[in-house]
Amino acid sequence: MILLLATEVPARLVRLAPIDIVIVVFYFALVLSIGWYLKGRANTGEDFFMAGREMTAWVAGLSFLSANLGALELMGWAGSAYQYGILATHWYWIGAIPAMLFLALVMMPFYYISKTHSVPGYLKLRFGEPSRALSAISFAFMTVLMSGVNMFAMAKVMQIVLGWDINFSIWVSSLTVAIYVTLGGLRSAIFNEVLQFFLIWAGALLIPILGLYEAGGWTNLKLQIAQRASSEYVHLWSGLGSFSTNPMGIHWTGIVFGLGAILSMGYWTTDFLVVQRILAAKDIRSAEMAPIIGAAFKMFVPIIVILPGLIGLAVLPEKLVPESVATLTGGHSYNDVLPLMLARYCGPGLLGLGVTALIAGFMSGMAGNVSAFTTVWTYDIYRPFFNSKGSDHHYVNVGRWTTIIGVLISVGTAYLVMQFASIMDYVQALFSFFIAPLFGTVVLGMLWKRATGPGGFWGLLCGTLSSISMWAWVKVDPTALRYVALSPHAKGLAQDMYQALWSFIVCVTVTVVVSLATKPVPDTALTGLVYGLTEVPSVGDIPLYQKPLFWAAIVTVVFFVLNIIFW
Amino acid sequence: MISIWFFIGISLAVNGALILAAGIYQLVNPPANPGVVLFHLHANVWWGAALLVFGIGYCLKFAPKRNS
Numbered sequence: 001m002i003l004l005l006a007t008e009v010p011a012r013l014v015r016l017a018p019i020d021i022v023i024v025v026f027y028f029a030l031v032l033s034i035g036w037y038l039k040g041r042a043n044t045g046e047d048f049f050m051a052g053r054e055m056t057a058w059v060a061g062l063s064f065l066s067a068n069l070g071a072l073e074l075m076g077w078a079g080s081a082y083q084y085g086i087l088a089t090h091w092y093w094i095g096a097i098p099a100m101l102f103l104a105l106v107m108m109p110f111y112y113i114s115k116t117h118s119v120p121g122y123l124k125l126r127f128g129e130p131s132r133a134l135s136a137i138s139f140a141f142m143t144v145l146m147s148g149v150n151m152f153a154m155a156k157v158m159q160i161v162l163g164w165d166i167n168f169s170i171w172v173s174s175l176t177v178a179i180y181v182t183l184g185g186l187r188s189a190i191f192n193e194v195l196q197f198f199l200i201w202a203g204a205l206l207i208p209i210l211g212l213y214e215a216g217g218w219t220n221l222k223l224q225i226a227q228r229a230s231s232e233y234v235h236l237w238s239g240l241g242s243f244s245t246n247p248m249g250i251h252w253t254g255i256v257f258g259l260g261a262i263l264s265m266g267y268w269t270t271d272f273l274v275v276q277r278i279l280a281a282k283d284i285r286s287a288e289m290a291p292i293i294g295a296a297f298k299m300f301v302p303i304i305v306i307l308p309g310l311i312g313l314a315v316l317p318e319k320l321v322p323e324s325v326a327t328l329t330g331g332h333s334y335n336d337v338l339p340l341m342l343a344r345y346c347g348p349g350l351l352g353l354g355v356t357a358l359i360a361g362f363m364s365g366m367a368g369n370v371s372a373f374t375t376v377w378t379y380d381i382y383r384p385f386f387n388s389k390g391s392d393h394h395y396v397n398v399g400r401w402t403t404i405i406g407v408l409i410s411v412g413t414a415y416l417v418m419q420f421a422s423i424m425d426y427v428q429a430l431f432s433f434f435i436a437p438l439f440g441t442v443v444l445g446m447l448w449k450r451a452t453g454p455g456g457f458w459g460l461l462c463g464t465l466s467s468i469s470m471w472a473w474v475k476v477d478p479t480a481l482r483y484v485a486l487s488p489h490a491k492g493l494a495q496d497m498y499q500a501l502w503s504f505i506v507c508v509t510v511t512v513v514v515s516l517a518t519k520p521v522p523d524t525a526l527t528g529l530v531y532g533l534t535e536v537p538s539v540g541d542i543p544l545y546q547k548p549l550f551w552a553a554i555v556t557v558v559f560f561v562l563n564i565i566f567w
Numbered sequence: 568m569i570s571i572w573f574f575i576g577i578s579l580a581v582n583g584a585l586i587l588a589a590g591i592y593q594l595v596n597p598p599a600n601p602g603v604v605l606f607h608l609h610a611n612v613w614w615g616a617a618l619l620v621f622g623i624g625y626c627l628k629f630a631p632k633r634n635s
Contacts, residue, residue, distance in 0.1 A: 019589045023582055030578055037569065059571055191571045198575050202582065206614055210605050347603045349589035349611045353582055 081309025148413025258497025437463025463507025
């Protein structure tokens with residue numbers, strides 16, 4: 001996606017019929033109506049920032065999943081599937097499912113019973129103000145910058161796919177999000193995320209259905225991919241024994257330990273953008289069930305993301321190329337595969353629904369960013385550092401204004417990226433710096449009572465600095481990738497995995513050393529925050545089939561079966 | 568409070584009806600150049616119908632009157 005910014009605008013990929021325009025306009029009308037309807041239900045801080053903490057497991061779970069299911073994610077991973085084959089599925093399975101289940105069964109009880117408003121808020125309770133400040137400030141600014149970067153990238157996609165004016169896309173989408181989040185707060189964002197979940201499936205599921213029909217079924221599809229690319233494109237694990245025997249240039253240790261154990265754990269358990277949805281659950285059982293429901297659906301997202309990329313590899317007459325080559329030749333890049341498949345199978349009406357799904361994905365992602373930013377800014381920055389004695393009504397007003405200001409900063413970032421394309425690369429990298437160390441800090445805080453405030457702060461700081469250092473090292477000297485990722489055959493994606501692993505290890509090591517060198521925190525101060533000192537509330541006397549552990553076990557079994565089937 | 572599922576029902580039903588209508592129109596007046604692969608399957612007819620049925624089902628099940 002990054003290089004999209006540098007491309008000249010080719011002829012549009014698809015042309016919408018009037019019926020398609022009606023479907024898109026109807027979507028905008030509906031989300032604004034939902035925001036308007038919910039405006040009367042966002043009067044208190046709990047309502048505006050936490051959706052009243054009354055979401056059911058299904059609503060919280062689908063929203064949790066949708067916050068991550070943005071349009072750029074869909075298009076980017078479909079492009080990755082075309083480029084790397086079924087290996088891209090690792091980001092949906094081992095790169096998500098274990099982390100979601102870990103969040104549900106291990107971490108969620110602590111987030112929930114501490115009644116924190118945010119992940120930085122938990123760090124305040126566990127490690128003190130410095131850790132919260134470091135986490136909150138970095139998260140708030142990275143979130144709003146990421147929102148702007150995504151906004152511009154999406155506007156660029158709309159320009160390429162539909163020929164829409166870039167200013168039109170930026171302002172219409174951002175103003176719509178600003179209106180419905182300002183009116184309805186987190187509840188409005190969550191409602192629209194659930195709506196987006198259905199629209200994405202309704203708009204995208206037809207592509208794999210028709211694609212498999214055209215390819216002659218899964219077996220024939222694999223044969224065609226083997227002929228046009230390589231048989232390794234349809235195997236998840238069998239090519240990961242070496243960096244040089246798979247299209248991604250990655251080793252299984254990077255996937256298992258870097259992606260599965262660290263990076264995904266960091267994202268799914270500590271990124272407040274997604275965790276906020278679960279904190280809005282109505283009770284402890286719903287809070288535990290929500291990530292499990294999210295995990296169950298996440299396992300099947302590759303049907304609408306990875307499969308279209310694989311089908312494109314088999315049936316598209318033209319060969320898609322990297323973005324840099326497409327820029328020079330005027331051809332289509334990997335990232336165009338999803339719109340190309342949409343145009344290939346979807347006639348009037350269906351095309352409008354598919355485009356609406358992309359727009360909905362983008363807007364709900366932006367709403368997620370903005371609502372998370374608003375909460376962290378208001379509760380973790382404004383209240384402790386600027387005005388700690390305001391009324392609840394005052395903080396709600398601050399939240400509404402912060403929503404508008406957050407959107408405007410995002411718009412400003414989008415225009416900044418338009419002028420200086422390389423900013424996008426830096427902002428995305430910046431965001432990844434904090435994920436793995438934050439996971440180290442939070443998980444040690446929850447599971448190890450000996451961890452102290454200074455230990456948490458210095459661990460988080462050193463882990464983050466080590467991540468930045470590795471990124472800068474490879475940026476200055478690309479051959480350094482062989483040291484960071486442990487092989488001269490390693491490619492770009494491997495860097496993220498190993499960078500996460502090393503920064504996590506640095507964070508944990510520093511936290512442990514500093515904690516052991518500082519005065520322990522009394523047990524009484526850790527009640528409700530740390531495993532072993534907290535009585536985790538029971539989900540109640542309910543039948544087996546209603547217990548989170550039961551459904552987590554089923555998801556785990558399906559997860560292993562899927563990995564074995566596509567080994 | 569109106570359930571989120573009711574809004575989803577409205578969305579699916581309206582989109583389904585529009586897609587079904589477009590599909591039926593193309594079924595009755597087939598374009599000379601359909602512009603899509605597998606046009607003969609008339610995906611917009613059955614997919615639109617499926618969305619419409621699903622959406623109506625949600626609207627009926629989660630209609631505000633029943634919730635209140």
